[in-house]
Amino acid sequence: MAVMNMIQALNDALRLEMRRDPRVIVMGEDVGRLGGVFRVTVGLLDEFGPDRVIDTPLAEAGIIGTAIGMALYGLRPVAEIQFADFIYPAFDQIVNELAKYRYRSGGQYSCPLVIRTPSGGGIRGGHYHSQSPEAYFVHTAGLKVVIPSNPYDAKGLLLAAIRDEDPVIFFEPKRIYRAATGEVPEGDYTVPIGKARVEVEGKDVTLISYGAMMVECREAVQKAREKWGISVELIDLRTLLPLDVDTVIQSVQKTGRVVIVHEAPRTCGFAAELIALINEKAFLYLEAPPVRVTGFDTPFPYTLEHDYLPDTGRILKAIYETVHY
Amino acid sequence: MDDAIFISPEVQEAAEVPLTVLREDGRSDPDLDPDLPKEFLLRMYRTMVLNRELDDRLFKLQRQGRIGFYLTCTGEEAAVIGSVAALNDEDWLFPSYRETGLPLWRGVPVRKFVAQQYGNAEDNVKGRQMPVHTSFREARIMSISSPVGTQIPQAVGFAWAAKIVGDPIVVLVYFGDGATSEGDFHTACNFAGVFKVPVVLFCRNNQYAISVPLKRQTAARSIAVKAVAYGFEGVRVDGNDVLAVYVATKRAVEKARSGGGPTLIEALTYRIGAHSTSDDPRRYRSEEEVQQWYAKDPIERFRRYLEWRGYWSELQQESLLEEVRDLINRTIEEVEKVPPPPVESLFDDVYARMPRHLQEQKEAYLAYLKEADRWRS
Ligand SMILES: Cc1ncc(C[n+]2csc(CCOP(=O)(O)OP(=O)(O)O)c2C)c(N)n1
Numbered sequence: 001m002a003v004m005n006m007i008q009a010l011n012d013a014l015r016l017e018m019r020r021d022p023r024v025i026v027m028g029e030d031v032g033r034l035g036g037v038f039r040v041t042v043g044l045l046d047e048f049g050p051d052r053v054i055d056t057p058l059a060e061a062g063i064i065g066t067a068i069g070m071a072l073y074g075l076r077p078v079a080e081i082q083f084a085d086f087i088y089p090a091f092d093q094i095v096n097e098l099a100k101y102r103y104r105s106g107g108q109y110s111c112p113l114v115i116r117t118p119s120g121g122g123i124r125g126g127h128y129h130s131q132s133p134e135a136y137f138v139h140t141a142g143l144k145v146v147i148p149s150n151p152y153d154a155k156g157l158l159l160a161a162i163r164d165e166d167p168v169i170f171f172e173p174k175r176i177y178r179a180a181t182g183e184v185p186e187g188d189y190t191v192p193i194g195k196a197r198v199e200v201e202g203k204d205v206t207l208i209s210y211g212a213m214m215v216e217c218r219e220a221v222q223k224a225r226e227k228w229g230i231s232v233e234l235i236d237l238r239t240l241l242p243l244d245v246d247t248v249i250q251s252v253q254k255t256g257r258v259v260i261v262h263e264a265p266r267t268c269g270f271a272a273e274l275i276a277l278i279n280e281k282a283f284l285y286l287e288a289p290p291v292r293v294t295g296f297d298t299p300f301p302y303t304l305e306h307d308y309l310p311d312t313g314r315i316l317k318a319i320y321e322t323v324h325y
Numbered sequence: 326m327d328d329a330i331f332i333s334p335e336v337q338e339a340a341e342v343p344l345t346v347l348r349e350d351g352r353s354d355p356d357l358d359p360d361l362p363k364e365f366l367l368r369m370y371r372t373m374v375l376n377r378e379l380d381d382r383l384f385k386l387q388r389q390g391r392i393g394f395y396l397t398c399t400g401e402e403a404a405v406i407g408s409v410a411a412l413n414d415e416d417w418l419f420p421s422y423r424e425t426g427l428p429l430w431r432g433v434p435v436r437k438f439v440a441q442q443y444g445n446a447e448d449n450v451k452g453r454q455m456p457v458h459t460s461f462r463e464a465r466i467m468s469i470s471s472p473v474g475t476q477i478p479q480a481v482g483f484a485w486a487a488k489i490v491g492d493p494i495v496v497l498v499y500f501g502d503g504a505t506s507e508g509d510f511h512t513a514c515n516f517a518g519v520f521k522v523p524v525v526l527f528c529r530n531n532q533y534a535i536s537v538p539l540k541r542q543t544a545a546r547s548i549a550v551k552a553v554a555y556g557f558e559g560v561r562v563d564g565n566d567v568l569a570v571y572v573a574t575k576r577a578v579e580k581a582r583s584g585g586g587p588t589l590i591e592a593l594t595y596r597i598g599a600h601s602t603s604d605d606p607r608r609y610r611s612e613e614e615v616q617q618w619y620a621k622d623p624i625e626r627f628r629r630y631l632e633w634r635g636y637w638s639e640l641q642q643e644s645l646l647e648e649v650r651d652l653i654n655r656t657i658e659e660v661e662k663v664p665p666p667p668v669e670s671l672f673d674d675v676y677a678r679m680p681r682h683l684q685e686q687k688e689a690y691l692a693y694l695k696e697a698d699r700w701r702s
Contacts, residue, residue: 302453
């Protein structure tokens with residue numbers, strides 16, 4: 001097996017699927033000759049040509065709107081939005097149009113379209129290159145929302161997303177684009193959408209996260225064990241919608257305690273939904289109130305970004321206090 | 326200037342030949358030369374040189390890891406300075422991110438500009454935005470946003486408001502060729518035309534939007550011609566000719582001020598450098614192409630004119646460069662000593678008055694910081 005980083009794994013997924021399925025096309029700003037500003041689409045133009053790897057004009061609403069049309073026709077577009085922060089010009093096309101085609105047409109039409117976009121902070125990108133807008137899309141019926149945390153999942157989930165019959169918003173945590181490396185099978189495989197992964201088994205407290213924050217969570221799991229002998233069960237959600245409720249609830253029933261971590265702002269963030277679900281389905285198992293460690297309800301800052309982002313210390317404090325509640 | 330260079334709605338075909346004042350040999354077109362006073366010309370020249378030197382230096386600082394990011398406007402100085410120089414100080418500017426020349430022209434201290442690149446405690450945007458995303462209210466320069474084109478309808482609204490209240494200002498809004506693909510550009514033009522708004526829409530057509538060339542942004546023969554569809558004038562101007570840019574902008578500004586509505590100016594120029602410090606332009610354009618444009622350097626071209634006029638000499642050039650470099654060096658040395666903004670400032674300015682939930686988040690975080698070592702170690 002080859003060792004790859006996330007960018008290579010995603011590139012590999014796109015290449016494989018474009019070879020396998022001639023309906024798959026890649027489109028977006030700078031995806032062609034440049035290979036994308038993060039190089040995820042590098043080499044695809046050479047192999048598949050300008051009809052399947054398309055540098056579009058600089059217009060997100062145009063990219064998503066035309067990709068919807070292509071998907072309606074029967075192609076399988078994978079549209080790149082250069083940064084998640086620039087998805088908003090296309091917001092109407094995504095939440096009002098893309099998400100609702102199947103429902104509003106009584107099932108006559110559907111839009112199997114993947115929107116790939118790098119998200120999250122920690123790269124000195126300031127407000128406009130650091131946002132984590134996943135909650136807006138989870139709140140929209142008809143979309144699936146995926147956020148991988150490692151190269152193996154990134155490739156398998158992207159292949160699953162392109163083959164999915166529904167629209168998928170595929171957030172790529174750019175902070176770990178190059179930092180996360182691991183073994184990735186060369187051939188075809190998928191990681192199912194809607195299935196979480198228990199990364200570390202434990203019995204005292206459940207720690208739930210996704211995307212780049214898994215890095216800090218892993219560190220917290222290890223330190224909690226070393227410092228206090230606390231056994232943490234770590235869950236990587238991988239897909240926020242549809243959510244793998246069973247894995248979450250089983251774990252909380254086992255540990256009775258839960259800490260949820262994301263870098264997106266707190267209010268109406270995904271953690272709030274998880275806590276509501278846990279209250280509904282595992283209330284009597286809880287031995288402490290569920291805790292969330294999140295970004296603040298401020299815009300994402302530039303100089304002070306490491307104060308904004310949850311660090312291992314904040315996660316450890318939450319773990320400790322939950323266990324000693 | 327009446328020779329059908331300006332494209333009016335009546336003229337369907339785009340004038341592709343840009344308005345030009347400065348000739349190759351340094352002389353000017355006698356019919357078009359605006360005959361600006363010597364001091365004014367020298368101030369324009371100094372600002373262009375300062376802009377160039379500052380860009381070079383900050384680009385290098387990014388390479389050395391001393392600032393996080395930078396965008397240069399090398400090769401586009403004439404477009405920026407020529408246009409802003411045609412405004413009054415009361416007029417407002419809505420920049421994109423490649424118009425460092427604006428605060429320099431309007432007299433913002435270099436130190437203020439550099440502090441923003443460092444995002445430190447002296448930065449008047451409090452370290453909240455990436456480098457280059459400045460905001461200088463005292464110089465009537467609006468806050469810069471990264472999303473491309475968003476400032477265009479805002480500028481139209483600002484100018485429209487001034488018209489409604491009878492304030493005789495003009496608004497100049499800058500954007501790149503890529504931005505003309507965004508819906509915001511089109512909706513802004515439409516409103517500006519319908520409501521005869523006193524705005525000048527200024528496109529720095531530097532041929533690329535990151536890696537994507539102009540022909541991928543538009544099938545039109547020029548950007549200027551787009552104005553026609555919205556019912557107002559457009560003009561294509563040689564963007565490396567500071568006097569041509571000045572002349573075209575001056576005309577647009579006067580028209581706007583006297584109630585004649587908007588103009589779209591397309592300044593034909595070239596982005597000599599990379600798109601930003603994160604870009605590798607060798608992947609999408611040839612060195613020959615870049616070299617061709619190097620030869621059309623707007624600063625050199627302007628200098629030849631000043632020399633022809635007898636306003637400039639080799640000696641003055643040397644002392645200007647020395648003065649400017651000295652200023653930049655001193656400034657950077659000082660600014661590097663300034664600490665980052667205080668942590669508690671993270672929570673300010675989200676709202677006029679801090680709501681309870683933010684107050685709680687702030688208190689919890691500051692309390693955490695006091696004992697953070699205990700949790701982090
Ligand atoms: C809405 C939006 N989409 C994408 C980007 C990423 N991006 C930043 S600059 C840029 C190219 C802009 O080109 P142009 O408007 O021609 O201006 P130039 O950089 O050439 O001055 C792109 C695609 C962005 N900032 N905003």
